[in-house]
Amino acid sequence: MSLLVVGSVALDSVETPFEKREEILGGSASFFCAVAGLLSPTRVVAVVGDDFPEEHVELLASGGNDLEGLQRVQGRTFRWSGRYLENMVDRETLDTQLNVFETFRPQLPASYADSRYIFLANILPSLQLDVLDQIDAPKCVASDTMNFWITDAHIEALKRVIARSQVVIVNDEEARLLSGEHNLVDAAESIIALGADRVIVKRGDAGAMLFDQEGIFWAPAFPLRRVVDPTGAGDSFAAGFMAYLARTDDISPANMRRAMIVGSATGSLAVEAFSVDRFRTLTLDQLQERCQAFAQLTRFSPIAL
Amino acid sequence: MSLLVVGSVALDSVETPFEKREEILGGSASFFCAVAGLLSPTRVVAVVGDDFPEEHVELLASGGNDLEGLQRVQGRTFRWSGRYLENMVDRETLDTQLNVFETFRPQLPASYADSRYIFLANILPSLQLDVLDQIDAPKCVASDTMNFWITDAHIEALKRVIARSQVVIVNDEEARLLSGEHNLVDAAESIIALGADRVIVKRGDAGAMLFDQEGIFWAPAFPLRRVVDPTGAGDSFAAGFMAYLARTDDISPANMRRAMIVGSATGSLAVEAFSVDRFRTLTLDQLQERCQAFAQLTRFSPIAL
Numbered sequence: 001m002s003l004l005v006v007g008s009v010a011l012d013s014v015e016t017p018f019e020k021r022e023e024i025l026g027g028s029a030s031f032f033c034a035v036a037g038l039l040s041p042t043r044v045v046a047v048v049g050d051d052f053p054e055e056h057v058e059l060l061a062s063g064g065n066d067l068e069g070l071q072r073v074q075g076r077t078f079r080w081s082g083r084y085l086e087n088m089v090d091r092e093t094l095d096t097q098l099n100v101f102e103t104f105r106p107q108l109p110a111s112y113a114d115s116r117y118i119f120l121a122n123i124l125p126s127l128q129l130d131v132l133d134q135i136d137a138p139k140c141v142a143s144d145t146m147n148f149w150i151t152d153a154h155i156e157a158l159k160r161v162i163a164r165s166q167v168v169i170v171n172d173e174e175a176r177l178l179s180g181e182h183n184l185v186d187a188a189e190s191i192i193a194l195g196a197d198r199v200i201v202k203r204g205d206a207g208a209m210l211f212d213q214e215g216i217f218w219a220p221a222f223p224l225r226r227v228v229d230p231t232g233a234g235d236s237f238a239a240g241f242m243a244y245l246a247r248t249d250d251i252s253p254a255n256m257r258r259a260m261i262v263g264s265a266t267g268s269l270a271v272e273a274f275s276v277d278r279f280r281t282l283t284l285d286q287l288q289e290r291c292q293a294f295a296q297l298t299r300f301s302p303i304a305l
Numbered sequence: 306m307s308l309l310v311v312g313s314v315a316l317d318s319v320e321t322p323f324e325k326r327e328e329i330l331g332g333s334a335s336f337f338c339a340v341a342g343l344l345s346p347t348r349v350v351a352v353v354g355d356d357f358p359e360e361h362v363e364l365l366a367s368g369g370n371d372l373e374g375l376q377r378v379q380g381r382t383f384r385w386s387g388r389y390l391e392n393m394v395d396r397e398t399l400d401t402q403l404n405v406f407e408t409f410r411p412q413l414p415a416s417y418a419d420s421r422y423i424f425l426a427n428i429l430p431s432l433q434l435d436v437l438d439q440i441d442a443p444k445c446v447a448s449d450t451m452n453f454w455i456t457d458a459h460i461e462a463l464k465r466v467i468a469r470s471q472v473v474i475v476n477d478e479e480a481r482l483l484s485g486e487h488n489l490v491d492a493a494e495s496i497i498a499l500g501a502d503r504v505i506v507k508r509g510d511a512g513a514m515l516f517d518q519e520g521i522f523w524a525p526a527f528p529l530r531r532v533v534d535p536t537g538a539g540d541s542f543a544a545g546f547m548a549y550l551a552r553t554d555d556i557s558p559a560n561m562r563r564a565m566i567v568g569s570a571t572g573s574l575a576v577e578a579f580s581v582d583r584f585r586t587l588t589l590d591q592l593q594e595r596c597q598a599f600a601q602l603t604r605f606s607p608i609a610l
Contacts, residue, residue, distance in 0.1 A: 039610070087487065182392065185530045206511035209528065218525040218602050223514070225490045244608075257605040288610045297523050298603040300562040303549075305344070305593045 007121025013081035028121035034276035035239035037063020163195030222268035240266030312426025318386035333426035339581035340544035342368020430462035468500030527573035545571030
């Protein structure tokens with residue numbers, strides 16, 4: 001079923017306590033493409049500058065992704081650089097150059113109007129609304145956001161995005177900021193009260209929780225022995241989640257739970273290498289194996305007291 | 306099957322951002338008794354002073370617990386007071402008066418020597434060793450510890466306790482301190498290398514993880530809407546875990562997983578009230594219901610890619 005992502009494509013410079021990489025492929029749409037190419041080819045709306053390497057374009061297009069909506073404009077591509085601390089969780093941003101991303105206006109090609117599964121990565125909420133207005137009949141909209149937009153200037157647009165979302169994907173800090181509730185159950189309920197059908201709260205190495213009318217589902221984080229680069233974990237989670245839904249064209253509660261596991265699997269794979277490198281050679285069998293490992297991680301037989 | 310706990314009985318004064326209680330029943334052995342009374346009556350080795358209220362003695366004895374090993378000596382009972390911060394996780398200790406606990410030497414009544422399931426709550430490692438020397442043929446020893454004992458003066462005794470434990474129960478911070486490894490998989494492996502059969506790492510609101518030869522099992526934390534008093538969560542976890550093992554007399558890997566869930570359930574129940582109050586009226590059916598809720602929380606059907 002047709003899948004669409006709107007987000008960023010960037011050149012990242014990433015430093016960890018162990019290694020350093022310069023100008024590697026990054027951005028939410030890039031991670032989304034890398035994962036979706038494996039599960040359910042995606043349409044892409046994003047912007048790059050005229051300095052964007054052709055090899056990255058090929059990577060974005062792999063697996064049958066449709067790049068008609070990838071705008072290539074004069075100027076430099078969005079650049080971000082950051083450094084991860086010893087715990088490989090906290091990071092400091094060293095530099096952000098929005099460049100061509102600063103004036104990005106998502107324009108959907110006419111052929112994208114019939115998209116059914118939509119991932120609105122973290123961009124200005126008013127632009128997320130613009131995207132939704134260009135789609136005829138979305139079946140499942142998932143929206144991401146960030147603390148920058150949970151402010152007076154943007155909160156009304158953000159609330160309208162949430163009200164039009166089947167899935168809101170936030171991390172625990174954003175959930176608390178958005179709701180004003182410290183308790184995550186309360187926070188999720190208050191976000192659902194804004195009109196979302198369900199909320200996913202990403203909790204880093206504590207996993208991700210899905211709150212919906214069926215109750216709560218907890219997907220653990222995969223206990224990795226070595227994290228190489230945490231960048232893109234959240235976007236790879238969203239990509240696995242949405243691409244699995246699109247692949248199966250099933251938004252039932254039971255399938256949402258499976259999609260949470262696929263997303264957790266792709267999120268855990270993403271951090272095993274820099275950039276989108278882990279997905280360059282990943283096979284469906286290997287992804288299936290990781291999903292199976294998640295099942296092993298939480299499985300227990302009935303308890304009779 | 307015979308179950309034994311060695312630990313502390315205290316009078317706690319607890320302050321949360323919402324409420325305050327003075328001199329309520331606390332201590333690892335008290336929480337253990339409250340939980341075990343429901344699942345598998347326990348033998349108790351602990352000490353109280355001559356000021357210890359008779360009503361608390363009755364509570365410790367409830368459910369058929371055997372208090373022959375409860376020493377009642379001249380002096381004041383161990384007292385602890387602390388204050389929880391806004392997040393209901395971090396706390397500051399306001400006062401600790403060891404009193405009669407300072408000179409506590411665990412003396413097992415002869416009738417306890419045939420105990421099979423042993424929980425060594427957090428006390429001086431050399432005393433934990435003394436306890437083990439008084440037991441004929443333990444089947445399953447679970448030991449808890451804390452940062453105080455992970456120091457030069459005590460580490461050798463602690464390592465001997467670990468080598469004689471079928472289960473080491475620590476929190477994430479203790480696991481890292483004990484192993485010198487930040488990664489929890491590495492940390493657990495290094496503790497197992499000291500001679501423990503398996504390690505449980507308690508991670509607060511991220512749940513608890515069991516590391517053994519079968520791999521890793523992750524029991525989530527129950528998403529509570531309201532925590533009344535976090536005190537005793539860890540001891541109630543250990544109590545549910547050990548009392549379930551003793552009740553079923555089964556230390557197979559599959560039963561360890563079920564015990565992790567029962568422990569997570571009793572841990573989650575403990576924090577819904579001050580002191581051991583939640584267990585005063587709790588029924589087996591209600592505990593079963595909570596275990597069932599854990600199953601709902603993590604259940605997903607097979608994923609075919």
